[in-house]
Amino acid sequence: MELTDADLVARVLVDDDQHAFGELVRRHQSSVRGLLRQLTRTDLALADDLAQETFLRAYKNIRSFRGEARFSTWLYRIAYNSFRENARRRKEFVGIDEEHLQAEHDPQVADPGLRHDLMHALSLLPLHERSAVLLCCQNGLSHDEAARVLDIPLGTVKTNVLRGREKLKRTLAAWGPN
Amino acid sequence: MDNISEEDQLDRRLRDAAPYIDDDGFTARVLQQLPAPRHARRSLRGAILLGVTLLASVLAYVISDGGRFLVVAVARLTTLPAFWLLALAFCSGILVMAGGLVAAVSKTRELQS
Numbered sequence: 001m002e003l004t005d006a007d008l009v010a011r012v013l014v015d016d017d018q019h020a021f022g023e024l025v026r027r028h029q030s031s032v033r034g035l036l037r038q039l040t041r042t043d044l045a046l047a048d049d050l051a052q053e054t055f056l057r058a059y060k061n062i063r064s065f066r067g068e069a070r071f072s073t074w075l076y077r078i079a080y081n082s083f084r085e086n087a088r089r090r091k092e093f094v095g096i097d098e099e100h101l102q103a104e105h106d107p108q109v110a111d112p113g114l115r116h117d118l119m120h121a122l123s124l125l126p127l128h129e130r131s132a133v134l135l136c137c138q139n140g141l142s143h144d145e146a147a148r149v150l151d152i153p154l155g156t157v158k159t160n161v162l163r164g165r166e167k168l169k170r171t172l173a174a175w176g177p178n
Numbered sequence: 179m180d181n182i183s184e185e186d187q188l189d190r191r192l193r194d195a196a197p198y199i200d201d202d203g204f205t206a207r208v209l210q211q212l213p214a215p216r217h218a219r220r221s222l223r224g225a226i227l228l229g230v231t232l233l234a235s236v237l238a239y240v241i242s243d244g245g246r247f248l249v250v251a252v253a254r255l256t257t258l259p260a261f262w263l264l265a266l267a268f269c270s271g272i273l274v275m276a277g278g279l280v281a282a283v284s285k286t287r288e289l290q291s
Contacts, residue, residue: 018209018212021209022208026205029199029201030198030200033199034196034199037199055208118192122192133192137188138189138192
């Protein structure tokens with residue numbers, strides 16, 4: 001029988017079982033790295049550095065995980081905070097999205113590595129809408145969970161998801177049928 | 179209704195578009211950077227405690243003239259009536275059990291928080 005995340009967390013807490021923590025990393029690495037790749041606009045090296053930082057922080061602070069939320073939600077919160085702190089350090093956080101939005105409409109600037117139109121359209125969204133859409137629509141978090149991860153009011157999350165979805169639909173429609 | 183199904187469709191497409199990222203050594207790199215397990219630190223602490231206890235016992239034995247106070251205390255105990263001996267054993271048992279319970283409850287609270 002496969003152990004649940006809660007079982008593995010308990011093993012880390014009680015026995016400091018690093019194998020159990022390794023299993024948690026294996027289970028969640030794809031979604032955490034995927035989220036960070038989208039947040040960093042597919043800067044793979046930075047996304048992986050932040051993902052490593054996320055898991056190290058999770059290990060060091062695992063006693064603060066109260067089990068009220070899912071383990072993945074808790075990890076997303078740490079990942080988002082790591083991303084935000086890094087962006088602040090790089091002075092890229094405040095007010096940059098709109099500039100990037102304009103720049104990335106230019107096909108010369110757009111990342112050629114993006115294989116899917118949808119993911120490309122997603123990367124064009126401003127950060128606050130992109131993060132809300134990523135968490136709620138792609139990773140299946142409820143609005144309430146996303147509000148906790150992003151540390152913003154529930155109503156703001158709903159608005160950001162709604163606007164993000166609308167922009168995605170419009171962008172995809174403008175690019176033609178898929 | 180159409181709007182809802184359209185949203186569902188978009189969500190589904192978003193989920194499908196997100197590729198599974200292969201581990202590719204990522205977990206190993208994270209595990210390499212973890213600090214040393216606590217039980218390694220705990221066993222060192224245990225060894226230090228044991229060493230200090232042994233040293234203190236030897237000192238007490240030497241200072242108390244070969245542990246004479248123990249001989250005297252045991253001799254006194256043998257003169258006690260059986261009822262008092264039983265009561266003493268009972269009280270000691272309760273005291274040890276209470277200590278164990280307090281430790282277990284505090285550990286449980288710590289884990290729950």
